[in-house]
Amino acid sequence: MAKKLMKGCEAIGEAAIQAGCRHFFGYPITPQNEIPEYMSARLPQVGGMFVQAESEVSASNMLYGAAGAGIRCFTSSSSPGISLMQEGISYIAGAELPVVFVNIMRGGPGLGGILPSQSDYFQSTKGGGHGDYRLLCLAPSTVQEAADLVQEAFDLADKYRNPVMILGDGLIGQMMEPVEFKKVINPEDLPEKPWATTGAKGRKPNVINSLYLDPEDLEKHNWKLVKKYEEMAKNEKRWEVFNLDKKADILFVAYGTVARIIKTAIEVLKEKGVNAALFRPITLFPFPGEALEETAAKCKHVFVSELSTGQMIEDVKYHLGKERKVHFYGRVGGMVMTPEELVEETLKIVK
Amino acid sequence: MPTVFVEKDRCKGCTLCVEICPHGVLEMSKEINAKGYFFPFAAKPDECTGCRNCVMVCPDCAIQVEVKGKVSERPKALAEKQVHYCPGCHHGIIHRLVAEAIDSLGIQEKTVGVAPVGCSVLAYDYFNVDMHEASHGRAPAVATGIKRGRPDLIVFSYQGDGDLASIGMAETVHAANRGEKITVIFVNNAIYGMTGGQMAPTTLPGQVATTCPYGRDVNLAGYPIRMSELLKELKTPAYIARVAVYDAKTIVQAKLAIKKAFDYQVKGVCYSFVEVLSTCPTGWGMTPPDASKWVESNMVPYYPLGEFKNPDKGVVKETER
Numbered sequence: 297m298a299k300k301l302m303k304g305c306e307a308i309g310e311a312a313i314q315a316g317c318r319h320f321f322g323y324p325i326t327p328q329n330e331i332p333e334y335m336s337a338r339l340p341q342v343g344g345m346f347v348q349a350e351s352e353v354s355a356s357n358m359l360y361g362a363a364g365a366g367i368r369c370f371t372s373s374s375s376p377g378i379s380l381m382q383e384g385i386s387y388i389a390g391a392e393l394p395v396v397f398v399n400i401m402r403g404g405p406g407l408g409g410i411l412p413s414q415s416d417y418f419q420s421t422k423g424g425g426h427g428d429y430r431l432l433c434l435a436p437s438t439v440q441e442a443a444d445l446v447q448e449a450f451d452l453a454d455k456y457r458n459p460v461m462i463l464g465d466g467l468i469g470q471m472m473e474p475v476e477f478k479k480v481i482n483p484e485d486l487p488e489k490p491w492a493t494t495g496a497k498g499r500k501p502n503v504i505n506s507l508y509l510d511p512e513d514l515e516k517h518n519w520k521l522v523k524k525y526e527e528m529a530k531n532e533k534r535w536e537v538f539n540l541d542k543k544a545d546i547l548f549v550a551y552g553t554v555a556r557i558i559k560t561a562i563e564v565l566k567e568k569g570v571n572a573a574l575f576r577p578i579t580l581f582p583f584p585g586e587a588l589e590e591t592a593a594k595c596k597h598v599f600v601s602e603l604s605t606g607q608m609i610e611d612v613k614y615h616l617g618k619e620r621k622v623h624f625y626g627r628v629g630g631m632v633m634t635p636e637e638l639v640e641e642t643l644k645i646v647k
Numbered sequence: 648m649p650t651v652f653v654e655k656d657r658c659k660g661c662t663l664c665v666e667i668c669p670h671g672v673l674e675m676s677k678e679i680n681a682k683g684y685f686f687p688f689a690a691k692p693d694e695c696t697g698c699r700n701c702v703m704v705c706p707d708c709a710i711q712v713e714v715k716g717k718v719s720e721r722p723k724a725l726a727e728k729q730v731h732y733c734p735g736c737h738h739g740i741i742h743r744l745v746a747e748a749i750d751s752l753g754i755q756e757k758t759v760g761v762a763p764v765g766c767s768v769l770a771y772d773y774f775n776v777d778m779h780e781a782s783h784g785r786a787p788a789v790a791t792g793i794k795r796g797r798p799d800l801i802v803f804s805y806q807g808d809g810d811l812a813s814i815g816m817a818e819t820v821h822a823a824n825r826g827e828k829i830t831v832i833f834v835n836n837a838i839y840g841m842t843g844g845q846m847a848p849t850t851l852p853g854q855v856a857t858t859c860p861y862g863r864d865v866n867l868a869g870y871p872i873r874m875s876e877l878l879k880e881l882k883t884p885a886y887i888a889r890v891a892v893y894d895a896k897t898i899v900q901a902k903l904a905i906k907k908a909f910d911y912q913v914k915g916v917c918y919s920f921v922e923v924l925s926t927c928p929t930g931w932g933m934t935p936p937d938a939s940k941w942v943e944s945n946m947v948p949y950y951p952l953g954e955f956k957n958p959d960k961g962v963v964k965e966t967e968r
């Protein structure tokens with residue numbers, strides 16, 4: 297397919313369609329309204345179904361139903377809406393169903409603001425809803441990568457029978473970039489889901505459920521989920537290392553659009569004689585901790601920057617250990633750091 | 648001569664069969680069964696006319712009657728597994744009616760049921776169809792997802808009053824308003840059975856529950872919500888009826904209404920909603936026969952039975968109900 301100039305939100309929607317997804321259930325919220333709007337226009341053209349739910353609580357439970365029936369489906373929302381979806385997400389994780397969620401994060405807490413943020417890292421990687429479960433969490437940093445990861449998310453969700461969260465921010469949703477859709481999947485070619493509620497014809501009834509009244513069974517179920525998360529950790533860790541040739545003065549650690557700002561800062565630092573590199577986790581869960589350790593070992597300083605007051609930094613510190621000092625620079629509330637700010641902060645550290 | 652068969656170890660001794668028999672055929676035994684309950688037997692077998700009221704009313708599917716060589720059977724869409732409900736709880740009767748409707752329309756292989764959170768949370772074990780266990784109150788949303796994903800399926804939700812009229816009010820009203828082609832079976836027992844008998848949005852004025860120990864005070868809790876009346880006001884076409892299962896006549900009416908509701912979905916006509924007034928002998932602190940009588944004497948005056956809306960006529964006038 298030829299490259300097309302598209303807004304991030306629209307690219308996310310089209311990527312889902314090209315991945316064979318024909319069902320969207322959602323509720324409007326800024327800054328991602330372009331996704332439901334795009335889906336409401338596009339899905340009827342391809343024989344799909346767009347449903348504007350009465351709330352995000354309802355939308356996540358519609359996804360729970362559709363995914364249980366074996367339907368490739370997704371939704372998008374932004375932080376306050378994703379909070380309301382946690383009920384459905386927890387049930388979907390418990391019942392082991394494949395659903396793709398997109399969170400175009402905005403600042404919080406509460407109603408917060410409508411501008412870009414990365415303040416839902418904890419929510420996305422450490423739980424969010426009730427119960428012991430994990431989402432596979434992917435963080436794109438360009439529109440092209442958003443499209444690629446959305447397409448991949450559907451396959452990963454199917455592979456692990458687990459909800460997948462695409463964690464983006466308002467910048468990625470709103471910026472325009474050329475994008476190409478690498479996969480074109482016809483929904484009819486998707487693999488059968490023999491466990492789904494498709495009508496018990498010639499087989500025993502299927503049940504989609506997250507209730508285990510016997511504590512032994514529930515314990516077994518929880519450990520089974522853990523096995524799955526370990527399997528994800530073995531197979532799915534993704535990251536990018538930028539501008540590292542043997543050694544660096546400082547290693548930035550950042551994900552999503554912050555990583556783009558850092559790439560600009562790295563160029564400026566080069567002119568100032570500072571050799572800076574970037575480690576960018578693409579999967580936030582599973583977190584590519586070993587790769588980070590290896591990379592950090594080659595760098596004098598470590599510097600985490602986020603659009604939050606410090607969330608991912610906890611994972612960075614966990615992997616690098618107490619001995620290692622980890623510097624931090626965060627902007628919040630919809631404020632976004634400039635490359636100049638990062639250069640200035642870096643110079644303070646390396647001097 | 649008709650013959651009554653009692654599968655005694657399925658019986659929970661609720662005595663509803665003894666009460667409903669018009670000819671006094673059944674009496675309770677002096678022995679107990681494997682569960683520790685007294686069970687019925689045909690004390691006057693010659694009096695049996697084969698009306699099968701006892702079959703219909705038994706919440707545990709423990710009675711069958713042979714008439715002219717033909718033995719009544721449990722519906723195919725009802726699983727063999729015994730329901731866990733308290734003795735005399737109407738959930739068992741209503742399960743059977745739903746299963747009978749599925750059987751009679753020949754839709755077992757394409758039906759998906761959505762179980763609620765409430766006493767009927769385990770309904771996924773009791774129906775011989777694909778089932779999906781929803782979160783509390785969201786059954787209509789889950790059903791929407793299934794139906795929109797696979798429109799050829801017949802999708803029903805089965806929900807209590809706390810589930811449907813309190814926590815799930817938004818999902819209920821909006822699924823109805825969108826005209827989802829689903830069938831909602833609403834079991835109104837005026838109480839939260841599962842969690843131990845707390846006040847429900849349908850608890851009657853003055854009725855005692857564990858969170859309104861002095862009786863429901865309408866100044867604080869408002870009046871009980873009449874869901875059928877509320878939903879009938881939506882402009883979207885729908886089939887809406889309220890029935891009960893406290894005696895032979897109401898059970899037959901309930902059976903017809905539930906079948907009609909499914910039939911509207913099979914024909915792709917409209918959203919369908921059947922409210923079934925039900926008992927909670929344990930939560931109400933009554934014997935099963937007294938609870939059944941209480942439905943008639945206390946609930947029906949506040950929750951009148953009948954068809955409230957259908958896709959042909961729209962809202963049915965009170966005088967025509």
Ligand SMILES: Cc1ncc(C[n+]2csc(CCOP(=O)(O)OP(=O)(O)O)c2C)c(N)n1
Nearest residue numbers: 764765766783807808809810838839840841
């Ligand atoms: C989110 C959530 N809140 C509360 C509960 C606890 N809970 C379980 S069932 C129930 C009420 C059930 O009452 P009803 O729907 O009337 O059904 P019944 O048990 O009477 O058949 C409640 C409050 C829950 N499971 N989930």
